[in-house]
Amino acid sequence: MSHTVREIMIKQLVTVELDTSLQEAARKMRDAGIGDVLVVEDGRLCGVVTDRDLVVRAMAEGKDPEHTAVRAVCSTAVVSIGPDDDVDRAVTLMRQNALRRLPVTEDGHPVGIVSLGDLAIELERDCGFALADISAALPNT
Numbered sequence: 001m002s003h004t005v006r007e008i009m010i011k012q013l014v015t016v017e018l019d020t021s022l023q024e025a026a027r028k029m030r031d032a033g034i035g036d037v038l039v040v041e042d043g044r045l046c047g048v049v050t051d052r053d054l055v056v057r058a059m060a061e062g063k064d065p066e067h068t069a070v071r072a073v074c075s076t077a078v079v080s081i082g083p084d085d086d087v088d089r090a091v092t093l094m095r096q097n098a099l100r101r102l103p104v105t106e107d108g109h110p111v112g113i114v115s116l117g118d119l120a121i122e123l124e125r126d127c128g129f130a131l132a133d134i135s136a137a138l139p140n141t
Helices: 022-032 051-061 087-097 116-127 131-136
Strands: 015-017 036-041 044-050 101-106 109-115
Touching: 015 022, 022 036, 022 051, 036 109, 044 051, 044 101, 044 109, 087 101, 087 116, 109 116
Parallel strands: 015 036
Antiparallel strands: 036 044, 101 109
């Protein structure tokens, strides 16, 4: 796998501001069919909130999703990668940090995201792994 992250990253990003309600973040995830949104402040990546964050850090704690801001539950220790980095580096970062999604940034601004599924599809192209068929399948609704 000697491709760059830019070649496989998803460029259609869904972002929210720190003060966005959890309810609005959940709606954005639902509408886009995704499991996370990037959190930005002044256009710079400052966090990630996942569907799991909404369940574990908000709902399970009794937080009101309409009146609780994303800042209360998002992960702020964000690991990211540059678009010109090698895909192998993305694999290493995701493995080392147990990540399913890896934001791609340029000068602190989000420009893409790489998912575990994107990497599986890339691996199939290079190596013929059947896992890519599962990763490329449409999500259950």
